[in-house]
Amino acid sequence: MQAFYESVGNNAGTLIRKPEYRAVTTLEGSQFQMLGKEKSTLTQRRNNKGYLFVLPFIIGFFALFLYPLLQSVLYSFGQLSPSDNFKLVLEGIDNYKVALREDVSYYRLLIKAITDMLYQMPVILIFSFIIANLLKDKFPGRGAVRLILFLPVVLSSGVIVTLGRNDSMQEMMSGALSSESTSLLSVDSLRAFLVNINISSKLASYITDAVTNILSIINHSGIQILIFLSALQSIPEALYEASSIDGASGWENFWKITFPMVIPQMIVCLVYTIIDLFVSTNNSVITYIYSVAFNKIQFGLSSAMSCIYTVIVAAVLGVFTLIFTRIFKHYR
Secondary structure, eight states, X not given: OOOOEEEOSSSTTOEEEOOOEEEEEETXXXXXXXXXXXXXXXXXXXXXXXXXXXXXXXXXXXXIIIHHHHHHHHHTTEEEEGGGTTEEEEOTTHHHHIIIIIOHHHHHHHHHHHHHHHHHHHHHHHHHHHHXXXXXXXXXXXXXXXXXXXXXXXXXXXXXXXXXXXXXXXXXXXXXXXXXXXXXXXXXXXXXXHHHTTOOHHHHHHHHHHHHHHHHHHHTOHHHHHHHHHHHHTSOHHHHHHHHHTTOOHHHHIIIIIHHHHHHHHHHHHHHHHHHHHSOTTOHXXXXXXXXXXXXXXXXXXXXXXXXXXXXXXXXXXXHHHHHHHHHHHHO
């Protein structure tokens, strides 16, 4: 197409050149495509600024996480000798053979960690989604309820900081804070109280396990509730109004509007929940790996156990992320 010039505005004679176009033949017919260098949009410039905010995390990841991870992988193929200034002696895959074939306790704890995650993860997601739906609507005391549900997350961080400052983490890992604790809030104290009021020990064990699981679910649901709540509040009310005019039921609104709109946030909550359950401080696998390293002084074996555990966590994350991603593509 021939380029031409025209005069505009008060500045008569100022020439502005219109962009050149070229004809492009497609299956739908002839179209025109603009030539020349395209300018970056506002969204692209904002995305470029976002990379600058992520840059400190990337630097910290490579400096504080990737290097220790690679070093741990190296240690898993040998043994560190404390008597010889912790010199690394390479032994091949012997540590992996011991961890997977000979160490029955580690294998049993791995199976338990995976099964616990498989039944706790859907319960946490469903519980968080239901609570977020209840908190979406305004009612008296909504802010207080949000604070109570999110408080365990803040308190957990504070407890971890306090334990580290008082050097109590090592005592806990080594078993000093074991089941023999005399705290009134301990599981054993609750079980003893139930037995003292003539409840059978089997039923008392079921009750204490249920209480422990409920508290664990609430403790692991704070972040997920906030993510689901923000996703639900971002759904336009006009969609629900239009569906109600068309006679849609609440069940249809959920599967046609609510669920497809929150699937991206559900994937985020899924990844966070799996990682949170696998790396929680009361995870028996992590406690056992710590005891193998610092109580039995077998750093090579503990590194191999850590690598195996990391691969399992990554595999579980990949499988569930792939499943939810396919569901998201189906609804799109």
